[in-house]
Amino acid sequence: MTDVCSTPDLLSLEDALSQIVDALPAYNQFEQLPLKQALNRITYGDISSTVNVPSFRNSSMDGYALSINSDVTESLNIAGTSWAGKPFTDHVPIGSCVRIFTGAYVPDDCDCVVRQENATRNNDTVKLNKPPQLYDNVRDIGDDSKKHELVLSSNTLISAANIGLLASCGIADVAVYKRLNVGFFSTGDELVSIGSSLELGQIFDSNRYTLAAMIEQTGATPIDMGVILDDPQAVETALLSASEQCDVIITSGGVSVGEADYITDVLSKIGTVNLWKIAIKPGKPLVFGFINGSAFFGLPGNPVSVMVTYQQIVRPILEKMMGAGTDSKRLLLQAKTTDTLYKQPGRKEFQRGFVENINGQLVVSSTGGQGSHMLRSMAEANCFIVLEQETGNINKGQLVTIQLLGTNI
Numbered sequence: 001m002t003d004v005c006s007t008p009d010l011l012s013l014e015d016a017l018s019q020i021v022d023a024l025p026a027y028n029q030f031e032q033l034p035l036k037q038a039l040n041r042i043t044y045g046d047i048s049s050t051v052n053v054p055s056f057r058n059s060s061m062d063g064y065a066l067s068i069n070s071d072v073t074e075s076l077n078i079a080g081t082s083w084a085g086k087p088f089t090d091h092v093p094i095g096s097c098v099r100i101f102t103g104a105y106v107p108d109d110c111d112c113v114v115r116q117e118n119a120t121r122n123n124d125t126v127k128l129n130k131p132p133q134l135y136d137n138v139r140d141i142g143d144d145s146k147k148h149e150l151v152l153s154s155n156t157l158i159s160a161a162n163i164g165l166l167a168s169c170g171i172a173d174v175a176v177y178k179r180l181n182v183g184f185f186s187t188g189d190e191l192v193s194i195g196s197s198l199e200l201g202q203i204f205d206s207n208r209y210t211l212a213a214m215i216e217q218t219g220a221t222p223i224d225m226g227v228i229l230d231d232p233q234a235v236e237t238a239l240l241s242a243s244e245q246c247d248v249i250i251t252s253g254g255v256s257v258g259e260a261d262y263i264t265d266v267l268s269k270i271g272t273v274n275l276w277k278i279a280i281k282p283g284k285p286l287v288f289g290f291i292n293g294s295a296f297f298g299l300p301g302n303p304v305s306v307m308v309t310y311q312q313i314v315r316p317i318l319e320k321m322m323g324a325g326t327d328s329k330r331l332l333l334q335a336k337t338t339d340t341l342y343k344q345p346g347r348k349e350f351q352r353g354f355v356e357n358i359n360g361q362l363v364v365s366s367t368g369g370q371g372s373h374m375l376r377s378m379a380e381a382n383c384f385i386v387l388e389q390e391t392g393n394i395n396k397g398q399l400v401t402i403q404l405l406g407t408n409i
Ligand code: AMP
Pocket: 186, 187, 188, 190, 191, 203, 204, 205, 206, 207, 208, 252, 253, 254, 255, 256, 258, 300, 301, 302, 303
């Protein structure tokens, strides 16, 4: 039996994504930021080191620096001390050594460092317990990064390690893509904002909160534009005003074919519109278009559908607009399912699961009720179980594809 909601005019997720990417104008806005503020931003242009790292030969151990040509069977005189930040720059004759600490300058006359555990100190002399090798414990100039060498290429997501790397290269400011301003609305006469109480037939508006959080996690700037009632004039006014201040506008609800679903009609009046039925579950209907140059996504209303369509469609598009390279593609892993997973062929499904590593094997269990209104099973999940379009039921114990939630991988 195939999925009752699957009709021949369904568009695959991949086709929907590539059609959106083709329609998007290039977003080339960038800004120069102090390094500290660049975490999770995306580099605009290649970045090269301003210095050699390290810029001088230095020791990787506490010990004694000497020339390999010294007679290491004899006691060596200690000519002085090289501290980190206080280099010893005098001549070190053959047969002498320098007391040295980690990170300190290795004098030009020296070509190896004997770690202190391999030496016996006696006042101003030291005897080596074992002969050193050339360049032992010496970090060479530029062995991490060379001056003018590329250290981060354009379109790279800046991680904590990248921040450290750039700092080590002396880079104080970086050019990054600007954050997109993403405005979002909820639509529906039944919605009540939290803080008020519910009358019969009303529900709390949760989509605005999940959207705000997801937009923030994507590294864009969320702009909460409130709730719009199911009234075409209100929808038109709200969308037009959002298009003046937002690069991207997202709505939830009102995109099916019910009598109170005005999003598509209004969009075709004030902008350009594509209404797609996408072959995914949850989250079939999706509107994509433009209003006065702002990209528009009309997501379905059910809370889990909002999360799935955002994660699978909106997020990769926002990341691409903000300069992410191909590494923004989510990593897919394989895990063994502890449950039988029920599915009809016809749509790609994103079921909610919890994955753990049990004795070296990834094992995933369903987090329960899979209704598109059930935020509980979404909230308990740490991954999507991704079941391909034509797949049917999956037996307990089979390997399935999973996609981790809440990560940048
Ligand atoms: P719609 O697509 O407008 O027909 O909405 C589909 C379902 O999602 C209905 O049960 C709505 O009540 C629900 N829904 C729509 N918007 C929200 C929202 N902002 N928060 C929670 N549920 C919503």
